[in-house]
Amino acid sequence: MDILSKKVLIPAIVAAVAVGAIVVVPSAVAAAEEQRMGHNMPQINGTVNAGEAMKDYLNENVDVTFTEATETAQAEVEDGRIVGGHLGVVQGYVVYRFFIVDPDGTGYMTIVDAGNGEVLYTSEGMEMGAFHGPMGFGGQSHWKGHGGWHGAGWR
Structure with a gap:
């Protein structure tokens, strides 16, 4: 891998992780709010994982490197x-x-x-x-x- 590829690949990966984090942060805020309100909801496992959905969306729609x-x-x-x-x-x-x-x-x-x-x-x-x-x-x-x-x- 040449130096230009390393210089652009790493920021691209960081950016993709950051975009995924945008989806995760609201979940953490909602969980903190539930605890503050006295609700002790157990861990749930739904059928649509927002992080995976975001990664799939980017893989399917970002055609330009x-x-x-x-x-x-x-x-x-x-x-x-x-x-x-x-x-x-x-x-x-x-x-x-x-x-x-x-x-x-x-x-x-x-x-x-x-x-x-x-x-x-x-x-x-x-x-x-x-x-x-x-x-x-x-x-x-x-x-x-x-x-x-x-x-x-x-x-």
Whole structure:
């Protein structure tokens, strides 16, 4: 496995696990609420496992690999370098979201459809000083309201 594959495969796996965790967290919250209310429900075993259903859904619907989406996104910004990205959900759609920086230090967000590999959106460029978060950027991001870079990663 070459280095590019390792660099993109690991974040893709982490993103898939994170998407699965989105389904599990509400269950934990519901269980805590039941205990708080005094209900001691025993462990149940239903017929539809949400984690497995999410994994099956992604396997059946995500036809574009992280590597393919990375190449597509990088082509959107001349001489740009991808500094972050992941598989996620934007406005109800499964997409890859990337943060790209050009040689002048201007940052862009590009969204690639996970089903067909088409670029759905590339933001206007913003100065790197306007971005905050990981990789040496602190505080709040100007992209926060646009569902962009936030805290320890993409929001």
